Amino acid sequence: MDYQDLLLFQPHSLLLLLLLFLSSAYFLLIRHLATKSLPKNLPPGSLGWPLIGETFEFLSGNPEEFIQQRLEKYATGGAAVAQVFKTNILGERTIFFSGPAASKLIANNELKLVKLWLPHSQKRLFAIDYTKAHQKSLHLMRPPPGATGTGFTRLYGFLKPEAKFVEKFDSMMRWELREHWEGHGGEVVRAYGLVKSFVLTLSCNNLLGMEPERSKKLTGKLDVIVNGLQSIHVNFPGTVYHRAKKAVAELGREIQLLITERTAADPVPATEDFLSLLIAGNVDQSGKVILRSTVANIATGVMAASYGSVVTTITHMIKFVGLRPDVYDKIYSEQSEILTSRGGDALNWDHINRMKYTWAVACETMRIVTPFIGTFREVLTDFNFAGYTIPKGWKIFWAVNTSNKNPEYFPEPEKFDPSRFMENEQLPYTFQPFGGGPRMCAGKEWARLAILIFMHNLVTKFKWEIINPNEKVLNGMVMPAPVEGLPIRLHPLSSFVSPN
Secondary structure, eight states: OOHHHHHHHHHHHHHHHHHHHHHHHHHHHHHHHHHHTSOSSOOSBOOOBTTTBTHHHHHHSOHHHHHHHHHHHTOOTTOSSOSEEEEEETTEEEEEEOHHHHHHHHHTOBTTTEEEOOOHHHHHHTTOOOSHHHHHHHHTOOOOTTOOSOHHHHHHHHHSOOHHHHHHHHHHHHHHIIIIITTOTTSEEEHHHHHHHHHHHHHHHHHHOOOHHHHGGGTTHHHHHHHTTTSOOOOOTTSHHHHHHHHHHHHHHHHHHHHHHHHHSSSOOOOOSHHHHHHHTSBOTTSOBOOHHHHHHHHHHHHHHTTHHHHHHHHHHHHHHHHOHHHHHHHHHHHHHHHHHHTTSOOOHHHHHTOHHHHHHHHHHHHHSOSOOEEEEEEOSOEEETTEEEOTTOEEEEETTTTTTOTTTSSSTTSOOTTHHHHSOOOTTSOOTTOOGGGSOTTHHHHHHHHHHHHHHHHTTEEEEESOTTOOEEOOSSOOEETTOOEEEEEEOTTOOOOO
């Protein structure tokens, strides 16, 4: 390139430099003004770039590392880690809370100091609106005869464990075994996909009353929805949020079709699923179902909530048990004793309560691979915590998992040791895979039932070996996923006795 060529390009280069300078100056000015207007005595931390804050750092990498690095960075007074730090994520000024003291404060001050807050992505995915008109429409969701509460509050009652669910869940698991596991002895299968198939079948049947064969057309939909729950709500083709929005619409149409089929039948079929409760509480005087889209959105949200944590726990439980023959032997001993005692009878509630070691393995799995990193709250009034001001209107991210690998509460935290959940009572607020307080996950017992019944059937019919013990796991906000789908080699047990 000669001198004349350089002159030709110079104005463009100068213009580009000028634009870069003005853009940087603008963002620095905005950051300065925003910082100047902040309340005094806030927790340490950075609000990042204007508008976007540290959202990309939080969502694009490993959220657990994002949290831990900042807790260590802002530690003061000789503490190994801080309890709180401030940031800006998902368009909101946010303070991260961690540790038992923080968990205790949030769990015990619901609707006093804090209230539930949902990220904009969740509210838009499920058309959740806090306007007076929308709230009025939700109150139209009357309880069916003999029931109380709205569609939301009745969810807690529906998910309360009952003996009838045990037999139903067991039946679904045995159907899955026949359809997808049996006949593959000695072969390599990808456990992650098989686990997702079971949880999808279970959710569709228990929550929607959908038969297993029909639920398979929804394969993959819940994965897409769950991944979009905490995303940047940009509805543009190719984005995580856009794909989740499409999946919500597709699942919603299928649910509305179920509503049409069920209400058009004569007589209306008697079913015991969550969708039926919503339908029964959402009819006008003529018996016509109203607010169908609202019913479909509520059902879709509950489906998504029931999916990710159970899939994550079962998948990694299979891996940890497969890598530890001693753990497998203890689970097998416990479950084979139950299998023998049940004989040809159905699995019952007493059997579930005897699966103490199996549940300890599940808890240790959730401690190491957290299916639930945290949840959001909104601050209702200024309050002080750890010597800092927590201002009204800011958001809190309650990181419930930060104690899981703290050696102060769990010695040798990287060691997989289920006995720690058998021998010792955990200190309060140190292990909270389902949250805590009045907002504790409504599906805690539902998840426990699904996990235990899955493992009961699996270990009494198969042993397995892990093909790649060092398989990487993609750690996102939800559903930490094995990148290869957790390939395992199945070995059927000749001693298996199938219940009638």
